[in-house]
Amino acid sequence: MQRRIYFDNAATTALAPEVLDAMMPFLTEKYGNPSSIYSYGRECKLAIEKARKSVAQILNASPSGIFFTSGGTESSNAAITASVWDLGCKRIITSPIEHHAVLHTVEYLHRRGEVQVQFVRLLPNGHVDLGSLEMLLSSQKEKTLVTLMHANNEIGNLLDLNAVGAICEKYDAIFHSDTVQTVAHYDIDLKNTPVHFIAASAHKFHGPKGTGILYINDAIKTEPFIHGGGQERNMRAGTENVYGIVGFAKALEIAAAKRLEESEYIQSLKRYMTEQLRNNLKDVGFNGDYAGESLYTVLNVSLPKTEKSEMLLFNLDINNICASGGSACSSGAIHGSHVLQAVYPQSDRTAVRFSFSRFNTREEVDIVVETLKEFVG
Numbered sequence: 001m002q003r004r005i006y007f008d009n010a011a012t013t014a015l016a017p018e019v020l021d022a023m024m025p026f027l028t029e030k031y032g033n034p035s036s037i038y039s040y041g042r043e044c045k046l047a048i049e050k051a052r053k054s055v056a057q058i059l060n061a062s063p064s065g066i067f068f069t070s071g072g073t074e075s076s077n078a079a080i081t082a083s084v085w086d087l088g089c090k091r092i093i094t095s096p097i098e099h100h101a102v103l104h105t106v107e108y109l110h111r112r113g114e115v116q117v118q119f120v121r122l123l124p125n126g127h128v129d130l131g132s133l134e135m136l137l138s139s140q141k142e143k144t145l146v147t148l149m150h151a152n153n154e155i156g157n158l159l160d161l162n163a164v165g166a167i168c169e170k171y172d173a174i175f176h177s178d179t180v181q182t183v184a185h186y187d188i189d190l191k192n193t194p195v196h197f198i199a200a201s202a203h204k205f206h207g208p209k210g211t212g213i214l215y216i217n218d219a220i221k222t223e224p225f226i227h228g229g230g231q232e233r234n235m236r237a238g239t240e241n242v243y244g245i246v247g248f249a250k251a252l253e254i255a256a257a258k259r260l261e262e263s264e265y266i267q268s269l270k271r272y273m274t275e276q277l278r279n280n281l282k283d284v285g286f287n288g289d290y291a292g293e294s295l296y297t298v299l300n301v302s303l304p305k306t307e308k309s310e311m312l313l314f315n316l317d318i319n320n321i322c323a324s325g326g327s328a329c330s331s332g333a334i335h336g337s338h339v340l341q342a343v344y345p346q347s348d349r350t351a352v353r354f355s356f357s358r359f360n361t362r363e364e365v366d367i368v369v370e371t372l373k374e375f376v377g
């Protein structure tokens with residue numbers, strides 16, 4: 001039986017063995033409550049603060065701006081609602097290709113009548129039109145939140161955070177960015193990036209599921225986003241996920257230390273798969289700005305729609321190949337990808353997303369391409 005090939009790393013990644021090793025003591029003998037004053041509690045509290053300092057150092061942020069959460073969805077929810085409820089934003093500008101953690105939160109606030117919502121125009125390749133963003137910001141005087149993701153999780157397009165941040169500064173707007181696909185994969189310098197909030201999840205870079213961060217710029221003040229206790233400096237009540245926090249910091253440390261080497265390797269896999277698909281498949285295309293300003297971890301492939309290609313993900317799964325048709329968070333939904341519908345509204349093609357990690361190989365790419373030849377020709 002063929003071993004399983006995992007090409008869905010944008011959905012989640014394998015836990016790195018070194019990360020598990022760092023977490024294990026806090027899953028076994030170091031089980032104290034960090035809020036307790038005796039030694040079992042103090043050693044866990046110390047581990048949390050050590051992790052916070054490590055994360056802050058790597059992201060070049062103040063430790064006081066790093067809050068540990070359950071992941072990117074919670075972090076983005078907290079940032080968006082805080083912008084409206086605490087910072088007085090009456091308008092939200094976003095894009096139609098954001099993750100549902102953002103879009104559904106924005107829609108909820110809009111339905112409640114708390115904000116008006118406007119969408120930036122997209123360029124033909126799926127990038128945000130920065131001219132459209134500036135036009136929208138200049139058109140009205142209400143306090144505004146701009147929420148745009150650093151990299152799209154389906155097509156991989158990258159946003160220029162500094163350019164967007166500069167536009168937001170010009171119009172005194174709050175800027176939140178979903179950086180779930182880019183933290184650990186790119187060098188993010190928060191002290192020199194004009195952004196008020198970012199969100200990240202450990203499981204996107206070989207850390208544990210259920211752990212993330214919310215960064216809040218020290219220049220703004222918000223209210224607690226979970227009430228009930230004094231944890232996370234009174235901002236997020238609830239006993240901390242100590243082993244998850246330790247795992248987040250360890251995974252980020254490993255990624256930062258190996259970023260150049262591993263990014264070059266993973267980029268080479270993406271280029272190799274692009275070449276092999278072009279050489280072996282008829283009428284193959286690629287969605288988004290795949291060879292330009294794009295995640296090196298993601299390749300979204302466009303194929304002609306046929307009877308076989310409509311069952312492509314199912315057939316790949318039968319052949320022990322894990323890939324995605326879009327966002328993993330909506331993989332069970334009956335609707336197609338909202339991202340591809342927004343960028344290519346007239347398209348009648350099949351899309352499959354392959355996403356890579358340091359654990360993938362060229363040999364795996366060859367097997368996937370041979371399998372695709374069988375089903376799409």
